[in-house]
Amino acid sequence: MTKISVFPHVSPPTPEKRSVSDTHHGITRTDDYAWLRADNWQEMFRDPSLLDAGIRAELEAENAYQSKLMADTAELQKQLFKEMKGRIKEDDSSVPMKDGPYAYGSSFKLGGEQPRYFRMPRDGGAEQILLDGDAEAAGKAYFRLGGVDHSADHRKLLWAFDDKGSEFYKLRVRDLADGKELADQIPDTGGSGVWNAGDDGFFYTRLDPNHRPSKVLFHALGQSPESDRLIYEETDPGFFMNVDGTRNNEWIMIGINDHETSEYRLMRAGDPFAEPKLVSPREIGLQYDLEEGGDIFFILTNADGAKDFKIMTAPASDPVRANWQELVPHEPGRLILSVIGFRDHMVRLERKEGLPRIVVRDRNSGEEHLLSLDEEAFSLGLSGSYEYDTEIMRFSYSSMTTPAQVFDYNMRTRERVLLKTQEVPSGHDPDHYVTRRLMAPATDGELVPISLLHHRDTPLDGSAPCLLYGYGSYGIAVPAAFNTNWFSLVDRGFVFAIAHVRGGKDKGYGWYDDGKRAHKMNTFTDFIACARHLVAERYTAHDRIVAHGGSAGGMLMGAVANMAPDCFGGIVAEVPFVDVLTTMLDASLPLTPPEWPEWGNPIASADDYRTIAAYSPYDNVAALDYPPILALAGLTDPRVTYWEPAKWVARLRDRKSGDNPVLFKINMDSGHAGASGRFSRLEEIAYTYSFALKVTSFALKVTGKAQLTGDIRQ
Numbered sequence: 001m002t003k004i005s006v007f008p009h010v011s012p013p014t015p016e017k018r019s020v021s022d023t024h025h026g027i028t029r030t031d032d033y034a035w036l037r038a039d040n041w042q043e044m045f046r047d048p049s050l051l052d053a054g055i056r057a058e059l060e061a062e063n064a065y066q067s068k069l070m071a072d073t074a075e076l077q078k079q080l081f082k083e084m085k086g087r088i089k090e091d092d093s094s095v096p097m098k099d100g101p102y103a104y105g106s107s108f109k110l111g112g113e114q115p116r117y118f119r120m121p122r123d124g125g126a127e128q129i130l131l132d133g134d135a136e137a138a139g140k141a142y143f144r145l146g147g148v149d150h151s152a153d154h155r156k157l158l159w160a161f162d163d164k165g166s167e168f169y170k171l172r173v174r175d176l177a178d179g180k181e182l183a184d185q186i187p188d189t190g191g192s193g194v195w196n197a198g199d200d201g202f203f204y205t206r207l208d209p210n211h212r213p214s215k216v217l218f219h220a221l222g223q224s225p226e227s228d229r230l231i232y233e234e235t236d237p238g239f240f241m242n243v244d245g246t247r248n249n250e251w252i253m254i255g256i257n258d259h260e261t262s263e264y265r266l267m268r269a270g271d272p273f274a275e276p277k278l279v280s281p282r283e284i285g286l287q288y289d290l291e292e293g294g295d296i297f298f299i300l301t302n303a304d305g306a307k308d309f310k311i312m313t314a315p316a317s318d319p320v321r322a323n324w325q326e327l328v329p330h331e332p333g334r335l336i337l338s339v340i341g342f343r344d345h346m347v348r349l350e351r352k353e354g355l356p357r358i359v360v361r362d363r364n365s366g367e368e369h370l371l372s373l374d375e376e377a378f379s380l381g382l383s384g385s386y387e388y389d390t391e392i393m394r395f396s397y398s399s400m401t402t403p404a405q406v407f408d409y410n411m412r413t414r415e416r417v418l419l420k421t422q423e424v425p426s427g428h429d430p431d432h433y434v435t436r437r438l439m440a441p442a443t444d445g446e447l448v449p450i451s452l453l454h455h456r457d458t459p460l461d462g463s464a465p466c467l468l469y470g471y472g473s474y475g476i477a478v479p480a481a482f483n484t485n486w487f488s489l490v491d492r493g494f495v496f497a498i499a500h501v502r503g504g505k506d507k508g509y510g511w512y513d514d515g516k517r518a519h520k521m522n523t524f525t526d527f528i529a530c531a532r533h534l535v536a537e538r539y540t541a542h543d544r545i546v547a548h549g550g551s552a553g554g555m556l557m558g559a560v561a562n563m564a565p566d567c568f569g570g571i572v573a574e575v576p577f578v579d580v581l582t583t584m585l586d587a588s589l590p591l592t593p594p595e596w597p598e599w600g601n602p603i604a605s606a607d608d609y610r611t612i613a614a615y616s617p618y619d620n621v622a623a624l625d626y627p628p629i630l631a632l633a634g635l636t637d638p639r640v641t642y643w644e645p646a647k648w649v650a651r652l653r654d655r656k657s658g659d660n661p662v663l664f665k666i667n668m669d670s671g672h673a674g675a676s677g678r679f680s681r682l683e684e685i686a687y688t689y690s691f692a693l694k695v696t697s698f699a700l701k702v703t704g705k706a707q708l709t710g711d712i713r714q
Contacts, residue, residue, distance in 0.1 A: 010068045013061040015650045025606035033647040045166035066663040073690035080686035086426035087484035095419040099386035113677030141669040144676040147192025151199040160191045165636040165671030194245040197270035203243045211590035211638045213241045218272045238593035246292040247388040259597040262287045280321040293341040306330035335508045340384045345411040349382045356380040375399045377437040377451045379479035398482035400435040400453040440533035448526045449500040451480035465696035466495040466540035472503030472523040473552035475512040501526035524559040531567045543569045546692040550574030558617025570695035574632045578617040579644040621651045625658035628695045634670040
């Protein structure tokens, strides 16, 4: 590893070692930094001022250290922020979506950090601001809106907010006639609610002290929250739960799931006192989702070995599994992602050969047609409609070079109407850029897709720097979508690449299965294979690849840092899940029991323990010459708790060889998603990109091609 000389010589924080040991399955581990976890973490998430003074001092010391090391990028950060902000239409607005007498949408005002929600007459007219996020956020260090849902009678607005970053949302109700809040305030919710048919109450999920949505309740307007009726309580801490409604306002659906099993309970929206009816009891490995279809439900399921899912139907009056009938059969390699039902049509979003596509089905004739799209790699979004009895559905399209476009599509006439193209105020010419899709050979012969973006003038001789992004967990596929922020790197000669590694569903459900539990190592070796393929194809060189991932993608960063540190010139790990074994051994943490199907249960299984121990980044830190590493976190993050990256950074510094620094920046006013305002978030991205530019500038200067703030194409 080439020694990076772009960082000043500043002594890093050295947290005290306080050894704590644990033994599981006859294996003993010692943790010198377990004390960085706050004993009162539940209370601290609600009130950050309760954080232990000693822990706070350590975190503030880390912020001071990274600030010194990054001080020379202050002007670069401002420049990057200005560029990224310049690509955003500050007073941008969504295309309103019709619902009854109105059309509803969201917008930003000039300089605004938070969205505003508005409505206007269905066929055009003056806007009525229903909720102003900037006004609600005034005076708060952190503020994020949750769900915003108007009632079917269009008289009330149910909305949620979180002002700590801990994702305990408060629900409020606003009278849309006068804009005043009703007295109803529901704390500790999952962030959304569903109106009943009478619009005089709503269903919601209540979070327990360990941040689990354990109860579904019904709140009658004007009543005390203490008297809210319990609809259903989930006693298994290994399952997530949510409550949702249907567009025809007939049904309330309680969805219960982990990462491989699901269960639904139904009740009429007009009868909040009814007992929810079980559709199909949970059966390990059986997944299904319900979608309205009038007198039937469409059921998207993997039942009967349909690994890439099929669509079935059942009568709405009795949708138990015995009544399911096949409509769209399973086709291996065609992963059906979602279904939307309309009166006369059914629309599905699916992925085949690694790319998304939309299929429209006429419910009467059974005829299907495919929406045609052109580019080599692209992203599709299915927005659907507020309305059920309509011929019009909405979808979005973009690619890494093409700004997002929003279309209304007539499912009967097949007419496509472009409603909006994303504006880039500072200018964007797609012809200046190239997007490609490469296939990297993995160690076992599988081909791993890479989505690629670079400027046409960027030399492809191995000299270009590269930001290589990856995730690879929970079956989440990373779309090859348009992102204006990337151009601050691409216009400086970077190649921007997305590694579609196993653990996502980019190539079908099997791609997910091959990157979880006992097969998790494939996620990491796939990412390393992508880095090596980019070098072999002369897109970049190893000393100028900056690896980037967040959350479970941050775990990916920690794992590849241990497995192949010489493959990367720098690593950025945002809110990184790096202490996997310790977290999966602690059933009290918010996400641990629901995560066991994804990672394994090391409490119950010695094999799972050994599997996780083999890759858990914190457990595998060694005396290696790591590249420069940047870790970022949020103090009140309930998903990846702050102490995971804090401990990881401390152990890296203690054990690594070489002089490359490890930086840790923690936002003391935010949680998992970082800063809540759109411009505040850009400042965080500008910081991350300045790190990428800084660590690659040494390698580029060696070739005489770059300055820290320069454009290597000049």
